[in-house]
Amino acid sequence: MFSKATALILAVAAQSALAKLYVVAPVASTTWAVGTDVTVQWQDDGSSPSLAEMGVSSLGVYAGNSIEQTLLQQVGTLDVSVNNSITFKINSDIGPNNQAVYFMRFSSETLKDSTNTAYPAQAFSAMFAVSGSTGTFNSTVEAQVQGASSASGSTAASATAGASSVAAVVAKSSSAASSVKATATAQAAVAANSTTASGASSRFYLPTAGAFVAAGALSAFVL
DSSP states (O other), X not given: OOOHHHHHHHHHHHHHHTOSEEEEESOTTOEEETTSEXXXXXXXXXXXXXXXXXXXXXXXXXXXXXXXXXXXXXXXXXXXTTOSEEEEEOOTTSSOTTOSOBEEEEEEEEEEOSSOTTSEEEEEOOOBEEESOOOOOOHHHHHHXXXXXXXXXXXXXXXXXXXXXXXXXXXXXXXXXXXHHHHHHHHHSOOOOOOSSSOOOOXXXXXXXXXXXXXXXXXXXXX
8 A cells, every 4th residue: 555655756746747737627526516517627737748739629528447438528629728717517417426437638639648649648637526417337438447448349449559558568667567556446446548539548547646647657656
């Protein structure tokens, strides 16, 4: 189990690894009610890349794990350097009720990921819950949320490149990196970010850090 000091180090490292657009809302304690106006807010954290470099980005509500993610609701496309918030309504059937399995994902239309230029630069919110939803996840999304990789359909096909990238990073990491991933998964029973909707990117969600960490930054967590 991580000590508080270790968790703090991971949190700082994660913020550094993903220095760019910083999501102010939602936060980990957020619960959004379906059918009501909810607002996503963000700001520039002062590090590179800037909001101007992120530029026009797509925004959506997602659920998933470190290998695959599913777009649950498209929110819109906007220039994140011109706007710093967007208001929308959560669909009433988006998924399970009162479960913190949702997160917002920004994907730049022009800027590439600094650790893997085959994929767009992205930014993420903390995981949040939704209240009043009458929906459920299908078996594929449910498996993703539980951390299992889907093996069939277009979802798996679009995630193949990202899965290979993640596997390569993990294979090259020391046993300590594997321990970090295993412990984080056990603590929160959630995993993190890659992509199936617009291309996978090599990132892991570390619940103790409360943030997504680029796979290329995993070595920073190995003593």
